[in-house]
Amino acid sequence: MNVKTTQNRLAGYAFLIERHRLNILPNWHISSISSTGTPRSIVHDEWIESVYTSSYWPGDSTGDHLEFALRYDGVNLGILSAIFDVVAADDIATWIASKPTGKYARRIWFFYEFLVEQKLPLPDLTRGNYINVLDPDRYYTAVPGQRVQRQRVINNLPGGKFFCPIVRRTDKLADMEKMNLRKRCEDVVTSYPPELLRRALTYLYNKETKSSFEIEHIKPDTSRTGKFIDLLKMAEHKDFCEKHLLISIQNHIVDTRFQDTDYRTNQNYIGQTISYQKQLIHYVCPKPDDLADLMEGLIAAHQTMKEGAVPAVVHAAVISYGFVFLHPFEDGNGRIHRFLIHNILYRQGAIPKGIMFPISAAMLKNPELYDRSLEAFSAPLMRLIGYDLNDLGQMIVSGKTRDWYRYMDMTAQAEALFDFVKLTIEYELVEELNFLARYDKTRQSLQEIVDMPDRLMDLFIRLCTQNNGHLSAKKRESHFGFLTDEELANMENAVHEGFMT
Numbered sequence: 001m002n003v004k005t006t007q008n009r010l011a012g013y014a015f016l017i018e019r020h021r022l023n024i025l026p027n028w029h030i031s032s033i034s035s036t037g038t039p040r041s042i043v044h045d046e047w048i049e050s051v052y053t054s055s056y057w058p059g060d061s062t063g064d065h066l067e068f069a070l071r072y073d074g075v076n077l078g079i080l081s082a083i084f085d086v087v088a089a090d091d092i093a094t095w096i097a098s099k100p101t102g103k104y105a106r107r108i109w110f111f112y113e114f115l116v117e118q119k120l121p122l123p124d125l126t127r128g129n130y131i132n133v134l135d136p137d138r139y140y141t142a143v144p145g146q147r148v149q150r151q152r153v154i155n156n157l158p159g160g161k162f163f164c165p166i167v168r169r170t171d172k173l174a175d176m177e178k179m180n181l182r183k184r185c186e187d188v189v190t191s192y193p194p195e196l197l198r199r200a201l202t203y204l205y206n207k208e209t210k211s212s213f214e215i216e217h218i219k220p221d222t223s224r225t226g227k228f229i230d231l232l233k234m235a236e237h238k239d240f241c242e243k244h245l246l247i248s249i250q251n252h253i254v255d256t257r258f259q260d261t262d263y264r265t266n267q268n269y270i271g272q273t274i275s276y277q278k279q280l281i282h283y284v285c286p287k288p289d290d291l292a293d294l295m296e297g298l299i300a301a302h303q304t305m306k307e308g309a310v311p312a313v314v315h316a317a318v319i320s321y322g323f324v325f326l327h328p329f330e331d332g333n334g335r336i337h338r339f340l341i342h343n344i345l346y347r348q349g350a351i352p353k354g355i356m357f358p359i360s361a362a363m364l365k366n367p368e369l370y371d372r373s374l375e376a377f378s379a380p381l382m383r384l385i386g387y388d389l390n391d392l393g394q395m396i397v398s399g400k401t402r403d404w405y406r407y408m409d410m411t412a413q414a415e416a417l418f419d420f421v422k423l424t425i426e427y428e429l430v431e432e433l434n435f436l437a438r439y440d441k442t443r444q445s446l447q448e449i450v451d452m453p454d455r456l457m458d459l460f461i462r463l464c465t466q467n468n469g470h471l472s473a474k475k476r477e478s479h480f481g482f483l484t485d486e487e488l489a490n491m492e493n494a495v496h497e498g499f500m501t
Helices: 013-020 062-073 077-086 089-097 105-116 171-178 183-190 194-215 220-233 241-254 288-307 310-324 333-347 359-365 367-382 402-406 409-451 454-465 473-479 483-501
Strands: 009-013 031-035 040-043 049-054 144-148 154-157 269-275 278-284 386-389 396-397
Touching: 009 013, 009 062, 013 031, 013 062, 040 154, 062 077, 062 105, 062 220, 062 454, 062 483, 077 105, 077 402, 089 105, 089 194, 105 154, 183 409, 194 220, 194 269, 194 359, 194 396, 194 409, 220 241, 241 333, 278 367, 278 386, 288 310, 288 402, 310 333, 310 409, 333 359, 359 367, 359 409, 367 409, 409 454, 409 483, 454 473, 454 483
Parallel strands: 031 049
Antiparallel strands: 009 031, 040 049, 144 154, 269 278, 386 396
């Protein structure tokens, strides 16, 4: 993600990254200064490039470019942390002291002490209004936040030192907030008879379970299917985002031989074998030594967002995707990731209780969208991370990588989850409920033609729908030889009207 410039000068984060040769996950926005032309922005697939006129040049100091970055490039805690690691604290303090009441200087001051955990040689502020660390018009924040007297700021970050993702307020997410997703869900389900809804729950629980396993190309036996259904039925009743409960979930859904008693202690990764002793690595998980702090931070961020009125879809995206990116267990991470979506959406009131919400089915039917939501973080990470893989498939990751997982921009994941929630309400729920309604109507029509056992009725419908509305001669001979030609024709017509029109 390099801006190709001949005359342009980089500014903000891009300037500081180049100056200090930082190996860092890229920001969503890159700035440069041109001596000619007018301000303009170029939208790329994954990022935006903005070109400003020479009057925007901030100066040559680190502080000047940090201020420019917060103003135009946005808050990126990962980049800020990397900059603070290589810039002398006295240089930062001197620049802040030159404008101690400036809102950007106060934010930089707060971010330095928050990220580095070291106080700068500056006195506490004693006057001035409190300002938000994150602008609520640009980011999703925790409300009301915590007052920090030292810089006279309100810490409204959605997480803490160990895990603090950022989600920007985009137009797409603004559309989400305008929608009453819970009401839309209620409008769908209340348009069907209560008895049909009760029957639909069984189908929906099975559909969600099979979809969640199928995403991982797993075919569960009846025991594993039943255990996952039992877990889904608990999603609305308890907050599961606690360490001991997450371990309990993992133990409940995986083979007993792969149950964990704590977070993993080995270096995990996601890959596939492409030839003998050759692996294609798709994703490298955090180092096990970093995992305890990262997971503590994830759970703390969950509490902060729960208490801080962060919209449920944003909250669920940050925690569920954050969980799968951290990959704390040997097995079951993907299924727990999708379970946490249910758990948080239920607990935060985004979907009505008593309804199964088959979001994994939407993910399964839209694999490119799901893959993009994962690759929005994993692809740039894999361009940076260094590792060695031995003949036994054991991995060693080089360098410090912890902050890459601590301070993610999770806007893409929030937007993707919004898409999946919308698809689930408007298609998956409607599709399943419509199917059952058509099924009931068709069975009633068949019953009026020939009064036969439910088992045979269900078999007739299944065989006909699998064969474009007709019963094959072989299946008729095997199972329905007792039907007259007229009865068969009338029954096939009933199935065609019920499902094919």
